Ligand SMILES: *[C@@H]1O[C@H](CO)[C@@H](O)[C@H](O)[C@H]1NC(C)=O
Ligand SMILES: *[C@@H]1O[C@H](CO)[C@@H](O)[C@H](O)[C@H]1NC(C)=O
Ligand SMILES: *[C@@H]1O[C@H](CO)[C@@H](O)[C@H](O)[C@H]1NC(C)=O
Ligand SMILES: *[C@@H]1O[C@H](CO)[C@@H](O)[C@H](O)[C@H]1NC(C)=O
C-alpha cells in the first residue's frame with residue numbers, strides 16, 4: 589500500500605457539547621454511498637479497501653492533526669480515502685470516532701465503491717476515484733434544529749449568522765487546518781457559536797468555494813443548523829457545541 593502523505597479533511601460539528609463520547613455512543617449523522625458503482629467481496633478492490641481502512645484505524649494514524657489521507661492498491665483497483673476529525677476534538681476522541689466509522693462503514697455501505705460517513709466528531713470517505721485534493725460538494729446533508737428564531741428577530745439573526753460564518757470561513761481558509769470556530773453576542777443573554785472546516789488537502793480557493801456553498805444553503809431561521817458536504821462543513825448554534833478551550837488554545 590502506498591500511503592500518501594498524511595494530510596487532511598473535514599468533519600464536524602457536534603450534537604452535544606462537552607459530552608465525553610465513547611466509541612459505543614457515536615451516532616451516524618448521514619451516509620452517502622451511491623450504488624452506481626459497486627464491488628464484490630472477493631474483488632481486489634475489497635482487499636485494497638480493507639487495507640486502507642486498517643491504516644486509518646492503526647495506532648500510527650495522525651489523530652493529532654485530525655486528518656489523514658491515503659491510497660491503496662494499483663489501478664484499476666485503487667482506493668483513495670481520508671478521515672477528518674472536527675478541529676476541536678482531542679486525539680482520543682478522534683481515534684474513537686475514526687475506529688467507529690471504519691467499523692461501521694462496511695455495514696452501512698456493504699458493496700458501494702464510494703462512501704462518505706458523517707459523524708459529529710469525524711468524517712470518513714473513500715472512493716474508487718481520486719478524492720484527494722479534489723473539491724466535492726455533492727452527497728451533502730442539512731441538519732436543521734427544530735426550533736425557530738422568533739419571526740421579528742429573523743432578519744437580524746440571519747445577518748449575524750452569515751457575517752459570523754463568513755468571517756470564520758476567511759480565517760479557516762488561511763489556516764493550516766482549514767478550521768475556525770467563534771462566538772459572538774446575539775442578545776445580552778445569548779451567544780451565537782459558529783464553526784467551519786474544510787479538508788486541509790483543499791486549496792484555499794476550493795475551501796472558500798466549498799464553505800460558501802455550505803454557508804449559503806444553511807437555513808438561518810432556526811436556532812441552529814449544519815450543512816455537511818464531503819469537502820467541508822459549517823454549523824451554527826445558540827449553545828457551545830464545540831470545545832471552546834480547545835479552540836482558543838489553538839494557534840493558527
Ligand atoms: C450489491 O449491490 C447490488 C447493486 O446495488 C445489489 O443488487 C446487491 O444486492 C448488493 N450485494 C450485497 C451483498 O449487498
Ligand atoms: C441502492 O441500494 C439501496 C439499498 O440496497 C436500494 O434501496 C436502492 O434502490 C438502490 N439504488 C439504486 C439506484 O440502485
Ligand atoms: C469470486 O471470484 C471468482 C473468480 O473471479 C468467481 O468465480 C466467484 O463467483 C466469485 N464469488 C463471489 C461470491 O462473488
Ligand atoms: C506503525 O509504525 C511502526 C513504526 O514506525 C511501523 O513499524 C509499523 O509498520 C506501522 N504500522 C502500520 C500499520 O502502518
Ligand SMILES: *[C@@H]1O[C@H](CO)[C@@H](O)[C@H](O)[C@H]1NC(C)=O
Pocket residue numbers: 611687688691692695
Ligand atoms: C464493530 O462492529 C461490530 C458489529 O457491527 C461490533 O460488535 C464491534 O464491537 C465493533 N467494534 C468497534 C471497535 O466498535
Ligand SMILES: *[C@@H]1O[C@H](CO)[C@@H](O)[C@H](O)[C@H]1NC(C)=O
Pocket residue numbers: 773776777
Ligand atoms: C457580549 O456580551 C457580554 C455580556 O453581556 C459583554 O460583556 C461583552 O462585552 C459583549 N461582547 C461584545 C463583543 O459585544
Ligand SMILES: *[C@@H]1O[C@H](CO)[C@@H](O)[C@H](O)[C@H]1NC(C)=O
Pocket residue numbers: 606607608678831832833834835837
Ligand atoms: C476541551 O479542550 C481542552 C483543551 O484542549 C481539554 O483540556 C479538555 O479536556 C477538553 N474538554 C472536553 C470535554 O473534551
